[in-house]
Amino acid sequence: MFYLKSLSVFLALGLGASGAWASSDTAPKKEETISFLAFGDSGYHYGYQKKSLYKKPLRTLDDFEADYRADWTEDNKPASEFSMPSLYYHQDMGGYIMRSGQQPVADAMKAYCAEKECEFGLMLGDNIYPDGATMGADGVDDAKRFKDLFETPYQGLGANEADFKIYTALGNHDWHTSREGAMAQVAYMEQSDQFYMDGIFYSVKPASAHGEVEIFVIDTEVILSGEGYPEAILNADGSEMKGTGPDDIDPWAMPANDAEKHMVQWLETSLKNSTAKWKFVVAHHPLWSTGGSKFEQARTLRRLLLPMLCDYADVYFAGHEHSLELHTDTCETTPKGRAEKPLVHVLSGAASKERSTHSTFAAYQAKAYPQQTAHYVRGMIWGFTHVELTGDTGVIRMISTPTDGSGKPIVEYEFPIERRSH
Structure with a gap:
């Protein structure tokens, strides 16, 4: 775990060392709060597994550990930090798989929202594993898939809020089968009473936030597919290997029309023209993370998005890595230079599946990119924000x-x- 909590920052915001608001005899009248959830990579379900696992199941605990340890070594993660995920024996498959945290995380969100207000939610992509909606290509009706992955686990979430919606982004797994499959999920979300989409990218002011918040949802899988990026490979010391050739992309995720081709420009214009107090950008792929396998995607997105985010946004929300992380970026690498307040980056991708972080890569990244600070990083965890x-x-x-x-x-x-947009 990499963990940093700056007491000076808390005190600057009027917070005590415990995180409680400091009291004062002349304290102003308490302002109304706006509260919401952010969770990503939620779509891992026992009923929808990779076909390869059915063909060659890991029949014993030793089989699973040997396979998992081989991947750990291949990724150049320190052997001394090896850690197994929690496991589930899949009867139909006849072998062990990773345990799903989808329902426990959904239950935890409901329990937390019974004590704290949750006026809306952000769903950060990879909503359906392993291959998104299939239009029946795998022998499963998508109506059943949507019920299993969206309706059953989140039933009752936000029930105490009249205007509660879960504003949704797509992730790379949501695109794996076909463009038609991705659009089937969009169509379901657009017609849902609990979820919300307006195409694959859109902006919306949640009704429950009374115009104070505007959310800008983008599809980073489509953006990245249009740009291309190298495969991410690490050296043995955790540093980034350069020039490793193009990574695989699904051709149907390439931008298909002028609107998709100009999604980045749309985001900049929309952020610049927004009149909301708080401006949040929601996507699937992170700008910073410590897993060690997404840095080429992140580098491409920082080049495209960071200048406008630094100019106009308050927080960037993403998933993709199955961890909980909070980073800040000083914006010093953007054309306008270091910002008065750093950009906050929330990575909340632990809503159903565990994944380790990469400590040697994280140490390398901290030295190679001093503009970013990893305030909190934790892998092998289920959770939300x-x-x-x-x-x-x-x-x-x-x-x-x-x-x-x-x-x-x-x-x-x-x-x-602190709010940083104007």
């Missing part, structure tokens, strides 16, 4: 739930934020 805004300040909370499936929410970390 909760954000609470009050006036021009707020608190981001990273919340886990145990892998015993109890659905108990546990606040792991808090980070104060």
